[in-house]
Amino acid sequence: MPSEVLSAAPAATARPGAPARHLIEVVGVEKIFGDVATGHRALEAINILIEEKEFFTLLGPSGCGKTTLLRMIAGFEHPTTGEIWLQGKDVASLPPRERPVNMVFQNYALFPHLTVSQNVAFGLEMLRWKKADITARVQETLSLVKLAHFANRKPAQLSGGQQQRVALARALAPRPQVLLLDEPLSALDLKLRKEMQFELKRLQRETGITFILVTHDQEEALAMSDRIAVMNTGRVQQIGTPEEIYDHPTNRFVADFIGEANLIPGESLGRRADAIIAVRPEKIEIARPGVTPRISGVVDVATFLGSDTLMEITIPGGRLRARIRGAAKLPQGTEVGLVWETEAERELLD
Amino acid sequence: MATTMQTAARRKIRPFDWRHNPGFGIFSLIVMGFLYLPLAILVIYSFNANRFVTVWTGFSLHWFSRVANNGDIRHAAWVSVLVGVLATICSTAIAIAAALGFERGGRFKGEAAANSLVMMPLVVPEIVTAITTLIFFSSIGFHYGVLNLVLAHTVFCVPFAMLPIQARLNTIGTAYEDAGRDLYGGEWRIFMRITLPLMVPGIMAGAILAFVTSLDDFLISFMVSSAGTTTLPVYVYGMMRLGVTPEVNAISTILLVISAALALVAFLISRPNEAGAAASAATPAATATT
Numbered sequence: 001m002p003s004e005v006l007s008a009a010p011a012a013t014a015r016p017g018a019p020a021r022h023l024i025e026v027v028g029v030e031k032i033f034g035d036v037a038t039g040h041r042a043l044e045a046i047n048i049l050i051e052e053k054e055f056f057t058l059l060g061p062s063g064c065g066k067t068t069l070l071r072m073i074a075g076f077e078h079p080t081t082g083e084i085w086l087q088g089k090d091v092a093s094l095p096p097r098e099r100p101v102n103m104v105f106q107n108y109a110l111f112p113h114l115t116v117s118q119n120v121a122f123g124l125e126m127l128r129w130k131k132a133d134i135t136a137r138v139q140e141t142l143s144l145v146k147l148a149h150f151a152n153r154k155p156a157q158l159s160g161g162q163q164q165r166v167a168l169a170r171a172l173a174p175r176p177q178v179l180l181l182d183e184p185l186s187a188l189d190l191k192l193r194k195e196m197q198f199e200l201k202r203l204q205r206e207t208g209i210t211f212i213l214v215t216h217d218q219e220e221a222l223a224m225s226d227r228i229a230v231m232n233t234g235r236v237q238q239i240g241t242p243e244e245i246y247d248h249p250t251n252r253f254v255a256d257f258i259g260e261a262n263l264i265p266g267e268s269l270g271r272r273a274d275a276i277i278a279v280r281p282e283k284i285e286i287a288r289p290g291v292t293p294r295i296s297g298v299v300d301v302a303t304f305l306g307s308d309t310l311m312e313i314t315i316p317g318g319r320l321r322a323r324i325r326g327a328a329k330l331p332q333g334t335e336v337g338l339v340w341e342t343e344a345e346r347e348l349l350d
Numbered sequence: 351m352a353t354t355m356q357t358a359a360r361r362k363i364r365p366f367d368w369r370h371n372p373g374f375g376i377f378s379l380i381v382m383g384f385l386y387l388p389l390a391i392l393v394i395y396s397f398n399a400n401r402f403v404t405v406w407t408g409f410s411l412h413w414f415s416r417v418a419n420n421g422d423i424r425h426a427a428w429v430s431v432l433v434g435v436l437a438t439i440c441s442t443a444i445a446i447a448a449a450l451g452f453e454r455g456g457r458f459k460g461e462a463a464a465n466s467l468v469m470m471p472l473v474v475p476e477i478v479t480a481i482t483t484l485i486f487f488s489s490i491g492f493h494y495g496v497l498n499l500v501l502a503h504t505v506f507c508v509p510f511a512m513l514p515i516q517a518r519l520n521t522i523g524t525a526y527e528d529a530g531r532d533l534y535g536g537e538w539r540i541f542m543r544i545t546l547p548l549m550v551p552g553i554m555a556g557a558i559l560a561f562v563t564s565l566d567d568f569l570i571s572f573m574v575s576s577a578g579t580t581t582l583p584v585y586v587y588g589m590m591r592l593g594v595t596p597e598v599n600a601i602s603t604i605l606l607v608i609s610a611a612l613a614l615v616a617f618l619i620s621r622p623n624e625a626g627a628a629a630s631a632a633t634p635a636a637t638a639t640t
Contacts, residue, residue: 096532097535103529105529107525109525109528113548126535126536196518
């Protein structure tokens with residue numbers, strides 16, 4: 001294919017003498033908006049390593065700094081202190097156009113006065129590709145996102161999902177090293193969002209490009225990511241695979257933010273007073289007669305959900321939610337003993 | 351059952367609406383009358399066949415042809431259009447630069463003060479501007495006829511040209527330009543390929559407003575113009591001193607129609623349109639399917 005030999009996005013050259021390491025290294029990054037002494041500290045002590053061909057997600061509530069970090073990798077923001085290495089080159093102070101990184105913006109930011117194919121061709125024209133190569137690459141990218149028939153439409157003539165695909169095509173056309181996605185699915189309705197989740201996974205597999213996704217939706221993050229960095233108040237709380245983050249949260253925030261978790265004070269279980277024990281509702285079972293329960297409580301509400309029953313149970317020092325398999329016919333006020341496997345619980349110390 | 355439903359419907363509380371205040375309709379009519387009746391009368395009498403302005407005898411285009419065949423009026427009209435076009439070009443160029451500075455230049459010290467200074471001609475009494483401009487030109491010995499008029503008009507047209515351009519830049523937002531930077535565009539190419547095309551409706555509206563303002567100006571033109579550089583409003587004023595003739599009505603009608611038409615065009619193109627709506631790109635077209 002002729003376009004293969006073309007220079008794609010400006011290639012970052014390796015740092016002399018340094019071993020090839022990770023695709024992206026965010027090292028000790030801090031960002032303060034406004035005055036260094038009094039300004040708003042948006043990011044603190046961020047250290048993240050991202051590998052090639054990885055689907056990496058920055059997950060956190062709004063205002064946690066995830067978008068700032070993404071915009072920093074894109075080059076729209078610059079760290080107050082710290083380094084951002086891309087393919088062994090420090091890019092922290094480079095403008096966006098000198099980074100082999102493209103972005104899918106939150107509201108897509110498709111150029112409204114240009115057609116779909118002109119939008120997709122834009123980056124290639126800026127890189128001064130040859131006309132014939134641009135035409136070929138635009139067609140190739142549009143068929144990749146299944147929009148080949150819409151080349152001559154204006155963005156306003158497309159549905160939200162189609163605009164999303166154009167934004168993806170526009171960002172993928174220059175063959176970037178990294179694709180950044182800023183809440184790309186937030187403007188779509190639920191059904192389309194599920195569809196686009198698969199679509200994004202497919203595109204990532206087919207192109208072999210590293211994707212970095214920003215989202216506040218933990219389900220989305222769990223479904224799509226190879227690894228997730230959970231962020232809160234400008235700090236990384238935990239980095240790991242979806243399974244690690246779900247099953248082994250390292251602190252209270254992660255346990256609470258990802259899925260649902262019961263945070264039981266250590267005292268109630270006869271443990272250290274400063275510890276908090278996290279247990280997922282679906283891991284809790286009702287103790288059979290003769291089994292010593294870990295904790296006892298009184299059924300407050302039991303809601304039958306079809307495949308299982310959601311129970312709210314009052315325990316000493318708090319409340320607890322348990323998802324019991326099947327229909328547990330326990331009326332309000334019933335005293336129950338509760339058990340769970342030792343592997344199912346996490347002791348958190350903060 | 352039916353009765354209860356009717357009562358329920360009758361009891362439905364209407365939200366407060368100014369239009370339901372007593373006398374609102376009458377008041378509006380009176381205001382509209384004061385605003386537009388004199389204009390209507392002027393326009394009607396410009397088609398009057400009679401030599402006297404107040405006596406209607408029949409429909410005629412006589413006074414329009416008199417206007418068209420009057421060499422002095424034609425010259426004054428030519429000066430007005432020439433000054434208007436040149437002042438529009440200059441003031442719009444300045445306004446584009448100023449609007450970009452305010453909307454895209456980042457925050458700078460004294461930004462609010464600078465903005466107020468640019469907008470000053472809107473609030474300074476025109477007579478003050480007119481007299482100071484006159485004094486300024488004569489004190490530096492600047493007497494270049496039409497050029498004086500163009501300079502003076504350019505100055506007071508800048509805020510009119512800038513308002514819609516600045517509003518447009520604000521509506522566009524910076525996301526498109528950020529997308530351009532992300533797609534390897536240099537600042538100049540982004541400006542030419544993205545910012546400028548998206549600014550066009552604002553620029554057109556600004557230019558038209560500037561032209562209309564220049565065309566309608568009397569006080570400043572009156573002070574600054576000299577023999578041979580009389581603009582149309584100044585010429586009409588001169589005619590008025592000899593009494594209101596039907597010719598004055600005819601000229602006024604022409605000016606009115608041109609101004610109103612241009613203002614309408616400016617309004618239509620600066621309205622939130624397709625391009626503006628696409629800024630909130632999440633709105634899908636109803637006809638499109640995935």
